[in-house]
Amino acid sequence: MQYVIPAVFILVFIVAAFKRVNVFSSFSRGAGEAVKFVFSLLPLLACTFIMCELFERSHLSDALSKALSPALSFFGVPSELSKLILIKPFSGSGSLAYLSRIISDYGADSYIGRCACVLYGSSETVFYISVVYFAKCKNKRRILPIIVILAATLISTITACLLCRIM
Amino acid sequence: MNLIFTAVFALSAVVMLINAPSDFLPAMLDGGLNAAKCCLTLFCIYIVWMGISAVAEDCRLTQKAAKLLYRPCKKLFKTENSAAIESISMNLSCNLLGIGGAATPYGVKAVNALEKDGNEFAQNLLFIINATSVQLIPTTVITLRAAAGSAAAHDIALPSLIATAVSTFTGVALYILVSKIKFKRAVKRKKCST
Numbered sequence: 025m026q027y028v029i030p031a032v033f034i035l036v037f038i039v040a041a042f043k044r045v046n047v048f049s050s051f052s053r054g055a056g057e058a059v060k061f062v063f064s065l066l067p068l069l070a071c072t073f074i075m076c077e078l079f080e081r082s083h084l085s086d087a088l089s090k091a092l093s094p095a096l097s098f099f100g101v102p103s104e105l106s107k108l109i110l111i112k113p114f115s116g117s118g119s120l121a122y123l124s125r126i127i128s129d130y131g132a133d134s135y136i137g138r139c140a141c142v143l144y145g146s147s148e149t150v151f152y153i154s155v156v157y158f159a160k161c162k163n164k165r166r167i168l169p170i171i172v173i174l175a176a177t178l179i180s181t182i183t184a185c186l187l188c189r190i191m
Numbered sequence: 192m193n194l195i196f197t198a199v200f201a202l203s204a205v206v207m208l209i210n211a212p213s214d215f216l217p218a219m220l221d222g223g224l225n226a227a228k229c230c231l232t233l234f235c236i237y238i239v240w241m242g243i244s245a246v247a248e249d250c251r252l253t254q255k256a257a258k259l260l261y262r263p264c265k266k267l268f269k270t271e272n273s274a275a276i277e278s279i280s281m282n283l284s285c286n287l288l289g290i291g292g293a294a295t296p297y298g299v300k301a302v303n304a305l306e307k308d309g310n311e312f313a314q315n316l317l318f319i320i321n322a323t324s325v326q327l328i329p330t331t332v333i334t335l336r337a338a339a340g341s342a343a344a345h346d347i348a349l350p351s352l353i354a355t356a357v358s359t360f361t362g363v364a365l366y367i368l369v370s371k372i373k374f375k376r377a378v379k380r381k382k383c384s385t
Contacts, residue, residue, distance in 0.1 A: 065230065065233070084202060176362035
């Protein structure tokens with residue numbers, strides 16, 4: 025996989041040389057767009073990150089994960105993982121920290137450790153992505169797609185635990 | 192977002208008022224710091240990827256990629272907007288190659304192009320595909336497992352791939368289904384009112 029990125033760059037530069045495109049000015053134009061884009065994101069990201077931090081520090085996430093774990097274990101998801109499932113949509117770094125704790129507590133090759141790894145690899149930080157994608161849209165109230173994603177993630181979670189038991 | 196934000200914010204504030212009132216302000220400041228850090232990381236990623244994509248655009252490479260995916264995109268996203276389709280197809284190809292950093296700027300560009308048509312269906316669908324993105328090889332997790340002394344760090348790659356495929360597929364199918372039901376209801380309501 026590590027070959028893909030250099031290969032893509034080389035391909036682009038070769039084509040640029042053939043077409044006599046000014047690489048320097050094109051690249052800096054793109055970088056300039058990146059500056060504008062990231063600055064437009066900052067206020068929205070600040071709101072999201074403050075919310076995520078409060079959600080975790082107030083131990084709301086602990087309480088919710090305790091409430092959720094019986095329902096999850098009904099579907100064959102170990103209750104030790106409920107907090108990871110809950111944190112993942114909110115924060116990437118928080119869930120990564122929690123994943124490494126699970127791995128060191130239960131071992132990387134244990135059932136719980138493997139489940140946690142598959143879960144982590146198969147879900148994304150939904151709230152953050154929604155902020156990035158809809159930053160410039162008039163309609164920022166996109167509840168339906170978020171619910172759809174969370175439902176899809178739940179189904180893939182159940183599948184992941186099932187797969188870890190078989191494979 | 193407003194509803195979720197207000198609810199989480201208010202609930203956490205109440206809980207922290209009881210449990211740890213002195214931790215409330217530091218938690219928010221840490222949130223701000225995380226946002227700033229995240230922006231800085233994003234800044235580095237986007238400078239590189241938006242830079243190289245500008246070069247690719249000026250070579251008309253992106254148009255070629257778009258031609259390949261034009262028909263399936265047109266059908267799936269129900270749009271005739273060629274600028275949007277170009278960005279969508281670049282977004283999808285970057286996702287498949289496993290270059291998440293390059294996929295996001297194209298995705299945002301596509302969403303903004305679709306905003307002009309008011310095509311919320313396509314915007315949401317693209318968002319769902321990206322938020323449940325198919326990741327070919329979960330590098331972070333494999334590195335973490337190897338560092339923890341796993342005997343077979345790679346053996347979660349296949350279950351992960353299947354699980355992400357399941358989440359993308361269910362997400363897309365569910366959203367198309369729900370929007371079809373919504374559309375039918377809207378048509379019925381129109382019929383009733385006339």
